[in-house]
Amino acid sequence: MKLSAMVAQQQLIVCVGSGGVGKTTTAASLALAGAYAGRRALVLTIDPARRLANSLGLTEIGNTEHRIALPPEVPGELWAMMLDAPSTFDDVIRKVARDDATREAIYNNRIYRSIAGSFSGSQEYMATERLFDVMQSGRYELVILDTPPVKNALDFLDAPGRLARFLDKQIMKRLLTPHDEDGGFFGSRLLAGTTAVVYRLLGHIFGDEFLGDIASFFALFKDLYDGFRERHESVERTFKDARTSFVVVAAPTEPSMEVAGFFLTELRARGLPLAALVANQVHRASFTTPNLEAVFGARARALHPAAAGPLLARLGAAHLRLADLASLEARRVEALRRQAGPSVDVHVVPRLATEVHDLASLAALHRFLIG
Ligand SMILES: Nc1ncnc2c1ncn2[C@@H]1O[C@H](COP(=O)(O)OP(=O)(O)OP(=O)(O)O)[C@@H](O)[C@H]1O
Numbered sequence: 001m002k003l004s005a006m007v008a009q010q011q012l013i014v015c016v017g018s019g020g021v022g023k024t025t026t027a028a029s030l031a032l033a034g035a036y037a038g039r040r041a042l043v044l045t046i047d048p049a050r051r052l053a054n055s056l057g058l059t060e061i062g063n064t065e066h067r068i069a070l071p072p073e074v075p076g077e078l079w080a081m082m083l084d085a086p087s088t089f090d091d092v093i094r095k096v097a098r099d100d101a102t103r104e105a106i107y108n109n110r111i112y113r114s115i116a117g118s119f120s121g122s123q124e125y126m127a128t129e130r131l132f133d134v135m136q137s138g139r140y141e142l143v144i145l146d147t148p149p150v151k152n153a154l155d156f157l158d159a160p161g162r163l164a165r166f167l168d169k170q171i172m173k174r175l176l177t178p179h180d181e182d183g184g185f186f187g188s189r190l191l192a193g194t195t196a197v198v199y200r201l202l203g204h205i206f207g208d209e210f211l212g213d214i215a216s217f218f219a220l221f222k223d224l225y226d227g228f229r230e231r232h233e234s235v236e237r238t239f240k241d242a243r244t245s246f247v248v249v250a251a252p253t254e255p256s257m258e259v260a261g262f263f264l265t266e267l268r269a270r271g272l273p274l275a276a277l278v279a280n281q282v283h284r285a286s287f288t289t290p291n292l293e294a295v296f297g298a299r300a301r302a303l304h305p306a307a308a309g310p311l312l313a314r315l316g317a318a319h320l321r322l323a324d325l326a327s328l329e330a331r332r333v334e335a336l337r338r339q340a341g342p343s344v345d346v347h348v349v350p351r352l353a354t355e356v357h358d359l360a361s362l363a364a365l366h367r368f369l370i371g
Pocket residue numbers: 018019020021022023024025026046047048049147148149280281282349350351352353354355356357
């Protein structure tokens with residue numbers, strides 16, 4: 001599916017790719033294109049570069065949805081929200097906790113505090129949590145999800161399931177009921193005995209207070225399990241929905257192309273709707289031989305012939321290097337296009353002369369993304 005059709009029709013677009021390739025930039029630019037197409041669009045962004053955050057008004061706003069002022073001729077709306085892992089985690093607890101007392105007990109639990117800050121994959125997990133909220137709210141016609149730079153490229157796609165697995169009922173049951181009498185395997189005397197020993201050992205190492213924290217942490221979380229699972233299943237359904245599209249963003253470098261290829265394979269294997277590929281920051285070179293007039297204009301004629309010769313030679317060498325790079329990158333993009341197959345639209349975006357940090361430069365990308 002072409003990106004132009006995507007921003008006009010889809011409900012959710014997820015931008016994935018390796019670090020620094022332009023996921024955040026692409027996500028913001030697509031959301032802006034959605035607004036131009038008349039839709040109420042939200043970009044859910046992670047760690048935008050400082051200057052982009054500034055122009056999106058995302059500096060002090062934190063975790064709230066924020067409307068960005070657009071020129072009056074733009075028919076739609078552009079909203080942005082930045083993710084901030086610990087406070088979002090608190091939000092989730094607030095939503096799934098049964099009552100105020102449970103919620104406060106969780107907030108004050110030291111194990112929770114350390115998990116909320118450092119739960120591995122928490123940023124990926126939180127992205128999907130926020131996604132759940134905004135999709136459920138029905139406030140937006142188009143949501144664009146930026147994803148974190150993932151070390152393991154799959155962290156993100158597996159994130160919804162991670163906490164649910166972490167809180168898996170069976171594991172908790174074992175931890176919570178070391179002397180379970182239900183007669184099942186886990187209730188067998190041998191295991192109960194082992195668990196009790198582990199508990200005593202942990203208490204010895206970390207102190208009984210810590211152990212109390214762990215026990216109450218698991219007791220508190222037991223009740224939240226169903227809420228988490230429901231949310232996670234809903235996000236998984238959304239990911240597979242026909243009105244969701246995944247966009248793989250890649251820079252034309254060897255490692256980034258490799259990650260992009262990996263995403264192509266993994267999205268397919270997971271049955272996720274991969275629809276387009278963005279080759280971003282691609283170098284362009286004209287293939288005409290450089291001449292001094294073209295570069296220096298009228299000033300070229302004022303050059304002394306003894307200076308003009310070596311200057312032209314150096315310009316020629318620099319141009320050759322750029323042309324070589326451009327054709328190498330073009331070959332890489334072609335290889336990726338072949339790997340992606342005909343069902344995936346490939347959009348090539350050149351490396352602009354300046355960084356993309358304001359609405360004008362985000363709109364300048366539309367020429368290449370939207371056409
Ligand atoms: N087509 C482009 N031309 C010029 N600069 C670009 C282009 N696309 C992105 N950039 C710049 O590259 C930098 C990285 O872009 P961006 O933050 O969007 O990448 P990212 O994939 O989100 O990175 P991270 O993985 O760290 O989140 C930014 O400074 C951005 O302005």
